[in-house]
Amino acid sequence: xxxxxxxxxxxxxxxFLLGIRHATDxxxxxxxxxxxxxxxxxxxxxxxxxxxxxxxxxxxxVVGGAIVLFGVVIPPRLGLAMEFSVGVMLIxxxxxxxxxxxxxxxxxASLIQEPRRRSPHLRDHVHAHGDYVQEDHxxxxxxxxxxxxxxxxxRLALYQWLRPLAVGIVHGLAGSAAVALLVLTxxxxxxxxxxxLSLFGIGxxxxxxxxxxxxxxxxxxxxxxxxxxxxxxxxxxxxxxxAFGLFLIYEIGFADGGLxxxxxxxxxx
Numbered sequence: 001x002x003x004x005x006x007x008x009x010x011x012x013x014x015x016f017l018l019g020i021r022h023a024t025d026x027x028x029x030x031x032x033x034x035x036x037x038x039x040x041x042x043x044x045x046x047x048x049x050x051x052x053x054x055x056x057x058x059x060x061x062v063v064g065g066a067i068v069l070f071g072v073v074i075p076p077r078l079g080l081a082m083e084f085s086v087g088v089m090l091i092x093x094x095x096x097x098x099x100x101x102x103x104x105x106x107x108x109a110s111l112i113q114e115p116r117r118r119s120p121h122l123r124d125h126v127h128a129h130g131d132y133v134q135e136d137h138x139x140x141x142x143x144x145x146x147x148x149x150x151x152x153x154x155r156l157a158l159y160q161w162l163r164p165l166a167v168g169i170v171h172g173l174a175g176s177a178a179v180a181l182l183v184l185t186x187x188x189x190x191x192x193x194x195x196x197l198s199l200f201g202i203g204x205x206x207x208x209x210x211x212x213x214x215x216x217x218x219x220x221x222x223x224x225x226x227x228x229x230x231x232x233x234x235x236x237x238x239x240x241x242x243a244f245g246l247f248l249i250y251e252i253g254f255a256d257g258g259l260x261x262x263x264x265x266x267x268x269x
Contacts, residue, residue: 015196019203034241036216037234040223049212051161052168057201059172064180068193076266080259082173087248096243109159135264178268
């Protein structure tokens with residue numbers, strides 16, 4: 001094998017490894033943890049990670065390809081806006097998760113305030129279905145936005161994967177410029193550059209599948225045996241997503257990035 005071919009093979013392998021590492025970025029982990037908090041099995045969680053990775057890879061190929069193949073230059077304010085969208089998305093994910101906690105809180109309060117109204121011979125049977133609570137097989141499906149959507153569109157396969165796909169696409173917007181600029185410093189040949197981006201995306205898909213299974217394990221294992229603890233975990237994931245989204249918005253909009261200032265400072269990362 002010639003030195004050139006060896007160097008190119010090493011470059012592609014590097015892209016694959018960096019894709020795996022890219023999946024571990026904090027904003028990716030926070031977002032996917034919020035999404036899989038409603039999952040009850042590890043297989044479904046792995047598919048969510050794969051769909052997220054596909055959405056991320058599609059954006060990387062489109063935006064990164066435009067930079068690599070056509071020399072498109074992204075203005076600083078537009079680049080910051082793409083990263084800012086991740087903060088908005090994390091806040092939205094947090095809000096959607098936390099709005100499902102209202103019924104849970106009311107349920108817990110009723111159990112504390114009215115314990116004697118329940119028959120001592122009946123065992124509590126409380127578990128979660130989506131974002132609403134089933135107790136003694138009584139459903140409150142219309143109490144939260146996600147439960148309302150679940151009740152009407154859960155049979156559509158596209159609906160099941162729409163949220164992780166959309167989240168992956170948004171994350172791809174935020175990271176595509178940095179990946180494309182990196183590959184331009186490593187490979188001048190557009191064909192090899194696009195091959196690098198493709199393997200980077202494959203690595204990201206694989207890495208996110210593994211991460212998603214690991215993150216979903218506590219939720220899946222406690223969904224039936226420890227339902228109240230499971231709901232506490234879900235609430236924590238929603239709060240973390242909301243708080244991290246606020247942090248990103250402040251950092252990108254007003255602090256380091258300065259999106260909403262007269263002198264935006266964008267450093268793709």
